[in-house]
Amino acid sequence: MTLRRSAALSFLALAALTVACSEAPQAPVAPEAEVTGISEALRESRDLVIRLSVPAQALEGAGPVLVRIEATNVSTRSVSVPRWFLQDGELEEALFEVTRDGRSLPYEGMHVKRPAPTAEDFLTLAPGGTMHVTVDLQTGFDLSRDGVYGIAYRGQTGIGPTARLVRSAVQPLLLAGRLPKAVEVGEVTPMAGTLTFAGRCSSTQQTQIRASITNATTYATESDGYLAAIMSGTNRYTAWFGTFSTAAQTQMKGQFANIRNAFETKPITVDCGCKKTAYAYVYPGQPYKIWVCKAFWTAPALGTDSKAGTMIHEMSHFTIVAATNDYVYGQAAALNLAATNPTNARKNADNHEYFAENTPFKN
Amino acid sequence: MRAPLRCELTLPARVTSGDPIALTLRLSNPGAESIAFLGWGTPFEGMWTGPSIDVTRDGAPQPYLGPMVKRGAPSAEEYVVIPSQGVVTAELPLHEGYDLSRPGRYQIVPRFVLHDVVRGGDVRLPRRLDAMRQEPLRCPEGLLEITPRH
Ligand SMILES: [Zn+2]
Numbered sequence: 001m002t003l004r005r006s007a008a009l010s011f012l013a014l015a016a017l018t019v020a021c022s023e024a025p026q027a028p029v030a031p032e033a034e035v036t037g038i039s040e041a042l043r044e045s046r047d048l049v050i051r052l053s054v055p056a057q058a059l060e061g062a063g064p065v066l067v068r069i070e071a072t073n074v075s076t077r078s079v080s081v082p083r084w085f086l087q088d089g090e091l092e093e094a095l096f097e098v099t100r101d102g103r104s105l106p107y108e109g110m111h112v113k114r115p116a117p118t119a120e121d122f123l124t125l126a127p128g129g130t131m132h133v134t135v136d137l138q139t140g141f142d143l144s145r146d147g148v149y150g151i152a153y154r155g156q157t158g159i160g161p162t163a164r165l166v167r168s169a170v171q172p173l174l175l176a177g178r179l180p181k182a183v184e185v186g187e188v189t190p191m192a193g194t195l196t197f198a199g200r201c202s203s204t205q206q207t208q209i210r211a212s213i214t215n216a217t218t219y220a221t222e223s224d225g226y227l228a229a230i231m232s233g234t235n236r237y238t239a240w241f242g243t244f245s246t247a248a249q250t251q252m253k254g255q256f257a258n259i260r261n262a263f264e265t266k267p268i269t270v271d272c273g274c275k276k277t278a279y280a281y282v283y284p285g286q287p288y289k290i291w292v293c294k295a296f297w298t299a300p301a302l303g304t305d306s307k308a309g310t311m312i313h314e315m316s317h318f319t320i321v322a323a324t325n326d327y328v329y330g331q332a333a334a335l336n337l338a339a340t341n342p343t344n345a346r347k348n349a350d351n352h353e354y355f356a357e358n359t360p361f362k363n
Numbered sequence: 364m365r366a367p368l369r370c371e372l373t374l375p376a377r378v379t380s381g382d383p384i385a386l387t388l389r390l391s392n393p394g395a396e397s398i399a400f401l402g403w404g405t406p407f408e409g410m411w412t413g414p415s416i417d418v419t420r421d422g423a424p425q426p427y428l429g430p431m432v433k434r435g436a437p438s439a440e441e442y443v444v445i446p447s448q449g450v451v452t453a454e455l456p457l458h459e460g461y462d463l464s465r466p467g468r469y470q471i472v473p474r475f476v477l478h479d480v481v482r483g484g485d486v487r488l489p490r491r492l493d494a495m496r497q498e499p500l501r502c503p504e505g506l507l508e509i510t511p512r513h
Binding site for chain 2: 041276277278279280281282283284285291294295313317319325326327328329330331332333349350
């Protein structure tokens, strides 16, 4: 096992970055698109051979799924690898292509924004050298269901124009006895829908999420009722959705009825695995799964940009719920959008959230 | 009149169905002041975070398949700075945001909006969410032909 730093490499990294990064006086330019994402057009490396292994062909029960990555330099020259492609522990990149019963699984782990790499960001493998690391596949993929999984490594050597794709063969793995990571405790709540947790939510987090869904249901019910009752443009309506018309009111009433219905009757999954600074995210075409991120945990339970309001925001994004967009973020911009472009305001997720939160209170 | 950012979009003209498709954005600053912009919703974020492009196949709109993110306050690291006369580029796999598996003629119409744009070096970054100045980023359209795999 060789882990020596190559001086030649810092030059290589700098050369690759000159395109994206002229002098940056204030904030570092973020060239991560060139640095971390594996460009799909890369040629394959013949220098580095990757072998995967798992503790057993079949694993029983919940718990980590450890995959050992062994990298061997089969060429006659040194090979450099950005260290995040060969790193122990938690996944920081989409390093694997994973399938379950033949269907590919999305990468759900971290996606680290990195500054310009320096020589320290590279591992060097001498000719003939081998190294290995072990990662927990669960930190990047939803392995909560039983099935036949296929795991293939997908990393790269070098960087910039000299980068090459590195792939392994597919390692099959049978997982059995894996329960959904956590299921709602059978408390009496006003919801008929079920709530499932993913991404290793702690018990405190589960409590907070459960409360946020209950509060969001209350918000949606109140908003739905309010929109049904008004006969003209109230302060609250026009602030967030602009000029009043019966057609616009009907549209908003329909969207909030859908949001309410989803909270009350649909199976919702909340995933705590996101480490981004954002509040939350969803895939609009994949109802009703919501990932909550760092800002969510420090948000208040109710009021502006609250946990409950964030749930309204995210639920409104799903195509079959209200198909909202993120035209603008934040209260000031949302108020301005309603005043200048009501059509977009009626399809902007933050406008839905702020209408529902109604903070500061408007009649 | 302030000098706008100049945007160039690069796409392969023709690919075989199932092959990866990289979209490259190259922004240059022809003006005399530096320009800092928030990378949100652009390839400079390194991932798709919203439907910032209209994609149609033979005229039919194609749904956005990526995530949509509710933001917290921005951090300074989320800004990209282009010095006067400088250039930055970023690349994203288009097929990670949109379904491009079916053969056809695809039209790629960028609708990028920069959530905050700061000209000159006097403003401290990041700005608060309610002090941000949004600007559309005008980029050329692209055409892409996806041919069947044989
Ligand atoms: Zn959103």
